[in-house]
Amino acid sequence: MTAIPSERAVPATVASAVEYLPGHFCENGTGGGSPLGLLPRQAPQPRPLWPAWPRETYGLTVPPGGTPVPVSGEILLHRHALSCIFMHTVTVRAAVAGANGYAGMTLVNLLARHPGVELAQLTSRSFAGQRYRTVFPLLELEGTFSEAADASAVDVVFSCLPHGVGAASAAGWLEAGARVIDMSADFRLRDVGAYPSWYRQEHPAPELLGEAVLGLPELHEPAIERARLVAVPGCHSTAAILGLAPAVASGLVGGDVVVDSKTGVSGAGRSPSPSVHFAEVAETVHAYSIGGHRHSPELLQELGALADGTPPRVTLVTHLVPMIRGILVTCYFDLVGSVSELRDAYAEFYAGQPFTRLLDQTPTTKLTSHTNLCLVNVAAQGDKAVVTAAIDNLVKGASGQGVECFNIAFGFTRTAALEGPLQWP
Numbered sequence: 001m002t003a004i005p006s007e008r009a010v011p012a013t014v015a016s017a018v019e020y021l022p023g024h025f026c027e028n029g030t031g032g033g034s035p036l037g038l039l040p041r042q043a044p045q046p047r048p049l050w051p052a053w054p055r056e057t058y059g060l061t062v063p064p065g066g067t068p069v070p071v072s073g074e075i076l077l078h079r080h081a082l083s084c085i086f087m088h089t090v091t092v093r094a095a096v097a098g099a100n101g102y103a104g105m106t107l108v109n110l111l112a113r114h115p116g117v118e119l120a121q122l123t124s125r126s127f128a129g130q131r132y133r134t135v136f137p138l139l140e141l142e143g144t145f146s147e148a149a150d151a152s153a154v155d156v157v158f159s160c161l162p163h164g165v166g167a168a169s170a171a172g173w174l175e176a177g178a179r180v181i182d183m184s185a186d187f188r189l190r191d192v193g194a195y196p197s198w199y200r201q202e203h204p205a206p207e208l209l210g211e212a213v214l215g216l217p218e219l220h221e222p223a224i225e226r227a228r229l230v231a232v233p234g235c236h237s238t239a240a241i242l243g244l245a246p247a248v249a250s251g252l253v254g255g256d257v258v259v260d261s262k263t264g265v266s267g268a269g270r271s272p273s274p275s276v277h278f279a280e281v282a283e284t285v286h287a288y289s290i291g292g293h294r295h296s297p298e299l300l301q302e303l304g305a306l307a308d309g310t311p312p313r314v315t316l317v318t319h320l321v322p323m324i325r326g327i328l329v330t331c332y333f334d335l336v337g338s339v340s341e342l343r344d345a346y347a348e349f350y351a352g353q354p355f356t357r358l359l360d361q362t363p364t365t366k367l368t369s370h371t372n373l374c375l376v377n378v379a380a381q382g383d384k385a386v387v388t389a390a391i392d393n394l395v396k397g398a399s400g401q402g403v404e405c406f407n408i409a410f411g412f413t414r415t416a417a418l419e420g421p422l423q424w425p
């Protein structure tokens with residue numbers, strides 16, 4: 001009998017439960033080359049997705065709080081095959097809160113092409129009552145924007161609201177039975193005391209911080225599978241964490257780290273302000289948040305976890321450059337060992353990851369533009385390591401990563417809706 005991978009604990013979702021289906025399979029996975037044969041003994045019901053799912057219908061033994069055990073002698077169905085079955089049998093009803101902002105619009109464009117999603121509600125205060133097509137003229141979406149999400153009528157709420165706003169509604173959304181994937185900074189920090197000092201306001205729902213899972217699949221995929229509340233990391237921090245994680249985890253960082261991060265203007269959102277006025281940002285570059293950027297605590301939190309509690313000291317300096325989208329981080333640190341050891345550590349760490357890839361050349365933001373890719377180059381100048389990582393701030397740095405987390409949490413293939421470029425903005 002094929003063993004259940006140890007990191008996969010109790011499946012709390014339809015998707016996870018389906019993953020443990022005993023059956024045949026296929027491709028390069030656990031089951032070997034047998035044909036796709038054994039479907040669930042009872043066809044999956046489209047809803048509800050959370051919290052209950054009749055796992056016993058799949059021939060599983062699931063002790064309370066324990067690990068599911070497939071029926072002896074049967075072969076676990078490969079995850080990808082199950083995802084394919086799932087994608088063709090279940091439609092997840094989704095709400096996007098803040099659908100007319102940059103993160104929200106990106107999300108709507110992604111979910112509109114997702115084979116397992118019905119875009120059930122889009123919210124915006126300024127477009128409330130207006131047709132979706134007012135904002136999305138190229139998408140075949142019928143309906144009108146509502147002021148706020150009704151979580152009792154959906155399976156998942158994607159929150160693309162400013163920090164502090166979505167957090168005030170999150171508890172209600174969860175109580176109504178929806179899972180929540182939040183693009184804002186509200187649930188990223190595990191330290192309850194850190195939020196007021198970085199965001200200059202009390203946290204609207206501190207009781208939820210303990211259960212929130214950081215939505216960075218390269219580090220937290222098993223936890224994302226089970227999470228009710230996913231907090232997608234920030235754009236600078238996504239690029240910086242992915243640029244540094246393998247080096248920190250393998251002990252190859254010899255001292256302080258400097259992260260120089262550059263972002264396009266869409267990182268500031270769609271609302272006009274003097275700091276993003278064309279005349280202020282075109283043909284010029286400047287650093288900002290020199291005294292400390294809000295993404296620093298999430299970066300240190302994640303690097304600390306990879307370094308057994310003590311992160312390296314990090315200086316993060318962010319820059320605004322005159323481009324619409326993209327993040328490029330350049331990370332400098334003293335190299336322990338050789339650059340080839342460092343490259344091996346990155347290759348091993350990201351082996352099998354669908355979106356984070358190593359390049360032999362330094363990445364450009366343009367290569368990642370409108371995609372969910374994170375492109376990483378590992379190099380050195382003398383004994384100083386120089387790692388560069390590029391992402392699209394609105395896709396891997398926000399909504400694409402949100403969809404990636406959704407795919408994991410609901411059992412779709414991780415790349416569903418994330419292949420092929422996006423239009424907006």
Ligand SMILES: NC(=O)c1ccc[n+]([C@@H]2O[C@H](COP(=O)([O-])OP(=O)(O)OC[C@H]3O[C@@H](n4cnc5c(N)ncnc54)[C@H](OP(=O)(O)O)[C@@H]3O)[C@@H](O)[C@H]2O)c1
Binds near residue numbers: 098269
């Ligand atoms: N832009 C990025 O690159 C990026 C990257 C990572 C994470 N994020 C995060 O994603 C979230 C959205 O960012 P964004 O760039 O999309 O911002 P945005 O373009 O300014 O959009 C903000 C959205 O929130 C709504 N909104 C604003 N104030 C509100 C309020 N008080 N109550 C209810 N709704 C409100 C707006 O619509 P109405 O005013 O019509 O209601 C709009 O839909 C933020 O938390 C941001 O930090 C953004």
